[in-house]
Amino acid sequence: MISSDVIRGYNDTMILYMLLEGESYGYEISKNIRRLSQEKYVMKETTLYSAFTRLEKNGCISSFHKDGEAGKRRTYYRITEEGRAYYREKCIEWQLTQEVVNTFIKE
Amino acid sequence: MDVLKAYLDSLFAAWPRSDQVLALKREMLDTMEDKYEELKRDGKSEHEAIGIVISEFGSIDELMDELGIVPSAASGNIPVLTEETVQGYETVVRRSSRLQALGWLLVLFGVAAMVLIAAWNENGVLGGISENTGYLLAVIAAFVLGVPAIGLFIASGSGKEKYRVLGEDFELSAGTRANVERRKETFRPVRVRSIVTAACLGTVSPAAVLVAAVRGESQTPYGAAVMLALLGIVIFLFVYSGGIEAGYQKLLQLGEYTPEKKEENRVIGRIAAVVWPLALIVFLVSGFGYERWDVNWLVFPVTAVLFGAIGGVYGMRHKPKQKA
Structure with missing residues (x-):
């Protein structure tokens, strides 16, 4: 299990990644993050919804209501242009962070 | 899923119920239910599924920090009243409302007795005493009933000093607030019955004077005495139920007890x-x-109307100031 302190700065990046290919809703996003991380990272509910709130406030995502499968009405999220730009920035930032930190990692 | 809903309810209890918070709560419940259903489909037992969902919930503080929301109780230096303080205050309010109401009842009964004895005196019903002695008896009757009333008014104020904090800023925890709201709700039927009874008696009371006046001019004071006694009961009901209701409103900081209203009430109270x-x-x-017993009772409804108008004008003139 990964310490949430370390990963905190990249929760938003993961959510944006999940939305790059199309709109999605809370549970689907959280489930896919778990699956892609091979069960190594589970995003807490409150972390997920804090991120939604923050990203929506910053204009990186927008939300809307839609009837999902089985007729259940859900809040869906979709990435905006700002969101894509922010995602690219975060990717570059991570490359750099990784390079720097890697310098100090032995084994 | 009731368990998950109850869990979320308890976590959100201490937070303000804004639209944003409620929408978020609803959405989180959906997500938790989705997760629960899927765990069940994967063969987990109900208990296991709930355990996993709750363990993956996270920290509500994190969410509220993000929303920039402070808890409804516990925002720094504003004192939070304990359940004991609140219940103690409610007891004091009940007692003091009862004493005040009794005091007013005695005052009005005293005046009614005075009017009654004076009328007997004038109509010669009192028998062999002089007219002056008769009037003296009337005044004594008023005092005998009125003086204990003063004692009751003074006693009604005692015990309240401890709760001066209620005049200033204070908060209730979500749980205490819910308890007070429940008790206020329990009291409501009593209050409604009191108001309806009082309003009926108050409306009917002038009829006593009219009926008496029809029976002859010398009978009019009897009608006035009956009306005063009825008004005594009216005031008793209003003061008693109104005092308790005001106590609840003060605790919940509703209606008359929002900070802006407190100032207005002080001024109107003085008038x-x-x-x-x-x-x-x-x-x-x-x-x-x-x-002039036949018409002078009109002074009370007229005062009530004028007084209402004064309160209304004051409220209107001071509203823009509050907004600024």
Whole structure:
């Protein structure tokens, strides 16, 4: 299990990644993050919804209501242009962070 | 899933119920239910599924920090009242409302007795005593009932000093608030019955004077005495139920007890302390001095209307100031 302190700065990046290919809703996003991380990272509910709130406030995502499968009405999220730009920035930032930190990692 | 809903309810209890918070809560419940259903489909037992969902919930503080919301109780230096303080205050309010209401009842009964004895005296019912002794008896009756009333008014104030904090800023925890709201709700039927009874009696009371006046001019004071006694019961009901209701409103900081209203009430309270005794004096002087029991009771409804108008004008003039 990964310490949430370390990963905190990249929760938003993961959510944006999940939305790059199309709109999605809370549970689907959280489930896919778990699956892609091979069960190594589970995003807490409150972390997920804090991120939604923050990203929506910053204009990186927008939300809307839609009837999902089985007729259940859900809040869906979709990435905006700002969101894509922010995602690219975060990717570059991570490359750099990784390079720097890697310098100090032995084994 | 009731368990998950109850879990979320308890976590959100301490937070303000804004639209944003409620929408978020609803959405989180959906997500938790989705997760629960899927765990069940994967063969987990109900208990295991709930355990996993709850363990993956996270920290509500994180969410509220993000929303920039402070808890409804616990925002720094504003004192939070304990359940004991609140219940203690409610007991004191009940007691003091009862004493005040009894005090008013005695005052009005005292005046009614005075009017009654004076009328007997004038109509020669009292028998062999002089007219002056008769009037003296009337005044004594008023005192015998009125003096204990003063004692009751003084006693009604005791015990309240401890709760001065309620006049200033304070908060209740979500749980305490819910308890107070429940008790206020339990009291509601009593209050409604009191108001309806009081309003009926108050409306009917002038009829006593009219009926008496029809039976002859000498009978009019009897009608006035009956009306005063009825008004005594009216005031008793209003003061008693109104005092308790005001106690609840004060605790919940509703209606008259929002910070802006507190100032307005102080001013109107001062006006009331002058206007109503004045109305009573006008009533008694015009009754005893000029024998106009047939019309002088009108001073009370007229005062009530004027007083309402004063309150309304004051409220209107001071609203823009509050907004600025």
